[in-house]
Amino acid sequence: MIKQIEIKLPSFNRGWHLITGHVTNELGKLPEKGLLQLFIHHTSAGLSINENADPSVRTDMESIMNHIVPEGLSFLTHTMEGPDDMPAHVKSSLVGASLTIPISNHRLKLGTWQGIYLCEFRNHGGSRRVTATVIG
Amino acid sequence: MIKQIEIKLPSFNRGWHLITGHVTNELGKLPEKGLLQLFIHHTSAGLSINENADPSVRTDMESIMNHIVPEGLSFLTHTMEGPDDMPAHVKSSLVGASLTIPISNHRLKLGTWQGIYLCEFRNHGGSRRVTATVIG
C-alpha cells in the first residue's frame, strides 16, 4: 500500500518549529506497520527530528546553526537574494530535505522526546510544501 | 513484505562506533532485494555511514564534530542537563536519526569501505533503541 498526500505548511518565522501534530493530523489513518517519508520541496528549509519538550532547544538550534553557518562570509558569490539565502542552502543540505520515520501499531514510532521539525532557514520563507508518502 | 524489529544497542562511550555486525545479526534473513531503514529513538545520538577500516577515522570523526559544534558556547540557554547536551542535539540533527540502505541478493548492499555507525554524542548516553524496518 502506498499513499501520498501533499501538506501545505503555514508561514513560519525563521527558526526551528515542531510540526508533529500538524503532520499527523493531515496523514489520517496509518497502516499497521510501515514507513512515512516526508520531503520538503524547497532548498532553503529542512526537516529534522529533535527534542520535543523544552522550547530552549529550538532557540539554541537556531543559534548554533547560525554559528556554524554564519552570514556575511567574505568569499560568497550567491548574494543577490540577501545574506540569509546562501547560508539557508547550506543548512538545508546539512539538515536534509527529507525524513523517514517507522510506523508501528498504526502510529508514528517516535521516541518519547522526539518531534518532527520544520527548519525555516530564510528570514521570510513563506508557506512550505511537504509531500508525505506512506508505505505499509 | 514489511518486517519490523527493535534493536537494543548496548551502552557505548561517547564517540563513533561501528555496529554493522550487531545490526545484521539482529536482522536475520533479508529479502532478495529491497530497503532497510534504521531509526534511532533518541535526540542526542545519531546513525551514519562511514569508513569501516581504520579506527583513526572514528576518533577523528568525534574530534572534528566537537570542533564544529563546541561545548560551552556563551549564547546557549538549554544547559540544565550539562554542557554535552545541547551540542548533542545539534549533532543529531546534522548527522541524522535514520539511515536507509539498499538490500540486494539478500544482503545489505554497502560499499567495500562502508559500515554502519552509532554516533553517541552524550557523555553517558546509556543503552539506545533502534527500529529496523525491512521492505522487500
Add this chain to the structure above:
Amino acid sequence: MIKQIEIKLPSFNRGWHLITGHVTNELGKLPEKGLLQLFIHHTSAGLSINENADPSVRTDMESIMNHIVPEGLSFLTHTMEGPDDMPAHVKSSLVGASLTIPISNHRLKLGTWQGIYLCEFRNHGGSRRVTATVIG
C-alpha cells in the same frame, strides 16, 4: 514493485555537481507513485538536494563546506591519504550517503528549484557508484 539498478557516475572534480538528468535517464520508466532511494557506495562523497539554477550556489556550497570542515586541523590522526581525506569523511556524514525522493505521476516529485547533487569531497575521487531503488 521494487526495482533496483546500479548507476556508475563519471569522475567529477571536487565540488558539487547536478546529476538530476543523469539519474532520471538511467531510471527509465517510473511507477505512478512511490519512492526513489539513492545510495552512494563511498565514504568521501555524498548525495544532496539543493538549488538547481544558479551555478554560484554550487561553488559557494563547496566553499562553505571547506570553511566548516577545514583541512589541516592539528588534532587529526587519519592523515595518510592526504589532507582532503578526513574532511571528506566528515562532510559525507554531514551531508549523507543517501537520498529518498517521492515519485508522483511517473516522475520524481522535486520542487521547481530542486536538483540532485553528487558532492565530490575528494581531490581525485574517481568514478562513483550509486544504487537506485524504486518502490512503487
